[in-house]
Amino acid sequence: MGYFIEVTKPNLKLVPKYFKRRQTLSSSERFTTDYLKSLEEEITTLRERSNHLEYELFCNLRERVLEGLERVAKNSLVLAELDFLLGMSKVVEEKNWCEVEFTEGIDTLIEEGRNPIMEETIRDFVPNDTRFSEEERVLIITGPNMAGKSSYIRQVALIFLLAQMCGFAPARKVRLGVADALLTRIGSGDYLPLGISTFLNEMLDVSNVINNATKKSLVILDEIGRGTSTYDGISIAKAVLEYLGERVGCRVLCATHFLELTELGKKRGFKNYHMGVERDGGGVRFLYRLVEGVGRESFGIEVAKMAGIPQEVVKKAEEHLRRLREGNTIRVLEEAYQRSGEDEEIKEVLRELLSLQIERMTPLEALIYLAKLKEKVLGLKTKL
Numbered sequence: 001m002g003y004f005i006e007v008t009k010p011n012l013k014l015v016p017k018y019f020k021r022r023q024t025l026s027s028s029e030r031f032t033t034d035y036l037k038s039l040e041e042e043i044t045t046l047r048e049r050s051n052h053l054e055y056e057l058f059c060n061l062r063e064r065v066l067e068g069l070e071r072v073a074k075n076s077l078v079l080a081e082l083d084f085l086l087g088m089s090k091v092v093e094e095k096n097w098c099e100v101e102f103t104e105g106i107d108t109l110i111e112e113g114r115n116p117i118m119e120e121t122i123r124d125f126v127p128n129d130t131r132f133s134e135e136e137r138v139l140i141i142t143g144p145n146m147a148g149k150s151s152y153i154r155q156v157a158l159i160f161l162l163a164q165m166c167g168f169a170p171a172r173k174v175r176l177g178v179a180d181a182l183l184t185r186i187g188s189g190d191y192l193p194l195g196i197s198t199f200l201n202e203m204l205d206v207s208n209v210i211n212n213a214t215k216k217s218l219v220i221l222d223e224i225g226r227g228t229s230t231y232d233g234i235s236i237a238k239a240v241l242e243y244l245g246e247r248v249g250c251r252v253l254c255a256t257h258f259l260e261l262t263e264l265g266k267k268r269g270f271k272n273y274h275m276g277v278e279r280d281g282g283g284v285r286f287l288y289r290l291v292e293g294v295g296r297e298s299f300g301i302e303v304a305k306m307a308g309i310p311q312e313v314v315k316k317a318e319e320h321l322r323r324l325r326e327g328n329t330i331r332v333l334e335e336a337y338q339r340s341g342e343d344e345e346i347k348e349v350l351r352e353l354l355s356l357q358i359e360r361m362t363p364l365e366a367l368i369y370l371a372k373l374k375e376k377v378l379g380l381k382t383k384l
């Protein structure tokens with residue numbers, strides 16, 4: 001809009017004669033003067049000249065870089081390599097990484113491996129071992145939420161990546177069967193703008209893993225099958241693990257909530273691990289240590305408590321959980337009730353069982369009830 005002198009309405013009477021009116025606004029008026037006008041022209045021309053000059057300088061620089069293109073490109077590469085080597089050697093020295101021994105085949109042993117990112121921020125970071133061999137190629141890692149599953153499988157992937165990049169890794173000792181690819185299914189980023197749902201996205205990743213894995217690859221799967229209904233999820237996850245473990249024969253680390261997947265642990269090449277957890281009063285204590293076998297408890301409600309979810313909601317969740325567990329027993333009883341037909345005596349016993357409020361009984365009451373029930377059933381034995 002250019003330059004103006006703006007005067008508010010109450011002060012208009014003070015405006016000198018040589019001010020020229022340009023614009024009227026609701027509460028003020030804008031003026032210019034001959035001097036202001038010439039100043040404005042000067043500023044505009046200078047700005048144009050300055051832009052022009054800058055472009056000229058830029059073009060000159062461009063010409064000169066073009067003349068020395070080969071040297072500039074070569075020096076950039078040399079500098080980049082030097083930067084990489086210096087950076088790596090500094091980290092290896094300061095963070096106490098070990099030199100890696102490489103082997104052919106898939107046998108791998110990582111002793112006291114560390115997650116190089118997490119050990120920067122966590123004071124009591126717990127190192128863990130990793131072993132791969134023909135007998136232990138697919139490691140199925142269970143354990144509750146927050147137990148350290150994701151951190152651990154990322155750690156192993158990072159150790160492979162860093163070892164193959166620079167020959168050193170964050171661990172006490174590493175003997176590593178070189179991997180020809182690192183294939184992952186981690187996280188749940190949606191491509192909502194493209195209309196790709198979480199689950200489809202997950203399956204696209206899994207498909208990429210399956211189609212590209214060879215015997216020498218390392219595959220990292222974090223909770224696959226979680227984006228769909230439980231049965232779908234378990235079935236897909238199990239089939240994927242079987243394919244990778246038996247047809248491809250590659251090394252796989254799989255973190256999962258699905259205990260059903262640990263049935264695979266019986267097969268050759270599969271092995272179950274879990275992240276150690278201790279009960280600690282009413283809560284849980286995470287040990288962050290990888291141990292053999294299946295982690296059966298999920299501690300979901302304890303973690304909800306730790307996160308500060310209100311007591312009222314936690315209580316309700318515990319109630320729902322108990323009902324879900326009892327649900328199975330009650331369903332069996334109800335089916336028996338349907339099948340018992342017209343027999344009133346059997347129906348009577350079943351009706352009593354169904355109406356029983358176990359959570360309101362003391363252990364002693366329950367025992368007494370159980371004894372009475374047994375007597376009753378013994379009396380009915382011939383009918384049953």
Ligand SMILES: Nc1ncnc2c1ncn2[C@@H]1O[C@H](COP(=O)(O)OP(=O)(O)O)[C@@H](O)[C@H]1O
Nearest residue numbers: 122124125126144145146147148149150151288
């Ligand atoms: N090895 C470890 N040592 C110390 N703390 C850890 C370790 N691994 C994980 N943690 C802590 O536990 C948290 C949860 O870990 P995460 O791997 O996300 O668990 P999960 O995948 O089992 O839910 C991390 O954010 C970190 O604070």
Ligand SMILES: [Mg+2]
Nearest residue numbers: 149150151255
């Ligand atoms: Mg996780």
